[in-house]
Amino acid sequence: MKPAPFEYHAPSTLDEALSLLSEHGDDAKLLAGGQSLVPAMNFRIVQPGRLVDLNRITELSYIREDGNVIRVGAMARERHVEFDPSIAKHTPLLHEAAPNIAHPQIRNRGTIGGSIVNADPAAELPVLMLALDARLKAKNNSGERWINAQEFFVGMFTTALEPDEILVEIELPFMPNRTGWSFMEVAPRAGDYALMGVAALVTLDDAGKCESAKLVYLNAGDGPVNAKEAAESLKGENLNEKLIESAAAHASKNEITPFGNVHTSPEFQRHLANVLTIRTLKQALQRAGESQ
Amino acid sequence: MTRSNSITITVNEQEYTREVEPRMLLSDFLRHELGLTGTHVGCEHGVCGACTIMFNGESMRSCLIFAVQADGQSITTVEGLAKDKDDLHPLQQSFWEAHGLQCGYCTPGILMSMIPFLKQNPNPTEDEIRHALSGNLCRCTGYQHIVDAVKLAAEKIS
Structure with missing residues (x-):
């Protein structure tokens, strides 16, 4: 080896x-x-x-606030993302999910940009980028361009980057007011690749109705999977147990395509997705309510 | 055959200069070039934690870093913990007293993970200790005595 x-x-x-x-x-x-x-x-x-080796390029390692976004250099270590106060304050979903990324020894070395570009469907960061509407800045010798997270992840271990491009920066918009968040995953051992994982966001309007929701899944297809229909079904509603359960059932039955692996069958992954969606939506809803 | 690179690394406060091929892993460099065989090699893909060392003070997998990348950096291995066998680091002493090891294969990696952990969390809960240990596999102990040893070390150090 x-x-x-x-x-x-x-x-x-x-x-x-x-x-x-x-x-x-x-x-x-x-x-x-x-x-x-x-x-x-x-x-x-x-x-x-x-x-x-990009590790000597210090200009790619930073985390800073800029207006109402956070700019993260692609070579920022996952461990720094985990403990950064701006990220904890303005993108608490990322802060809370970060300890699920492998083990501390891996996060000490692993970078946010590396994990995003690797585009492993079982990884947390691609899911979080989609959930947070991140924009990704790519550079080559002749210029730069911004790519939305939704267009960035093209497939299994595949991104929209051209062979001569380097991901240099991740732009994270502050999470909107009255937004609750939750991230949960199930792994055989803490820090291992999860069998299933969900990031949920719920934004409430002034009347306490769901203004928008987001559900993104890991290990549920050939990239991070955005369950748009389930999220859409919650829009404009006064969220309750029944609505949450039906959104979870829809997403886990119709919007994800888990493959199974040596630890799990696709059926069990769908079961986990259903349970985790209910739990994350409830937690996100509660937090959105608390921030009113 | 690729070009060799000359690297200078500080290991346990001693400076070493060696010629290495770029593909040489830091774990192999420590063991084969420097003879520091206390760093153990288990899975070589970052899962077992046996090869954990401190890289500029932070715990990392030495099997997932190339030796050339450590040029100019400071590494601490398990050999750097105790001045001699009668003057163990409090964490090592605690593993001895609480029977925190059986075969000992995983122990160096666990020690090198727990030193920065205890620095950041001087009074950890059992839950925090177990979470911090999750990146280090032990197939002998069932972890109970390892957790006890880390608790004891936290008391000794604080």
Whole structure:
């Protein structure tokens, strides 16, 4: 279990990294925290000819407020995201979900950008990006562009990034007022890949009715799965147990497509999705009410 | 064969300069180049926690970092905890007293995870201890005595 040989580059600026990427194209692979890439290399599932290590690029590691958004550099460590006071205050969903991302030892090294770009359907961060309406900034040698989270995740381990692009920044809008949140997952061992997980958001209007809701699932398809119909069914309603249960039943039956794995069957994943949706919606609703 | 890189790493407060291939894992560097075999290698994909070391003071998996990436950085391994066998670190002493190990394979990784944990949480609850241990597999003890040892260490250190 040792990686195949590769050439190693450790640029200290983003411009240098972009040049290396455009020069070497598909042969070059970016190394962020390495907490998914290095295991894949150790097993030789992946054998890149060249690694461009982003860890020396200090300009990509920051978390700061800017108006009513939080800007997070792609190389910010997951552990810093977990403890950042701005994130805790303005995007509490991300703050609360962060301890579910693997183990502390992994979060100390793993980066927000690395996990997003890896686009593992079982990972938490892609789900959270979708739930929070994040925008993702990609750069190449000739310029930059913004991609909405909804368009960013294209499929299993696949994103909208071009081979010469680097994800450089994540823009997180502050969660709106009167918004409640909840994240829950079920994993065989704390920190392992979850069998199923749900991020729920509920925003109430002045009258206490549901103005909007969001339900996003992990390990429920070939990317983060946004259950739009179930969320839509809650809109404009005075939420109660019956509505919540019927939204959960709809999402878990019709809107997710779990594959099952060695630990679980797709049926059990649907069961978990149903139970977790009910629990997360109730918690999100309660929190939205408390913040009135 | 890829080009070798010259790296200088501080391990347990001692500086080492070596030539390494980029693909050499930090875990293998510590064991094979420096002879520091206290860092154990289990799964080599970040799941078991046996190879946990401190990288600039934070616990990390040494099997998921290349040695070249540690150039200029400071590493602490289990060998850096005690000055000699009669002067153990309070955490090590607690593992001894509370029987926190059987075969001992997972122990170095657990110690290197618990040192920063106890620094950040000097008075942890049992729940917090169990959560902090979740990234380290032990197949002998059933964890009960490990939890006891960490509790005892928290008392000793505070």
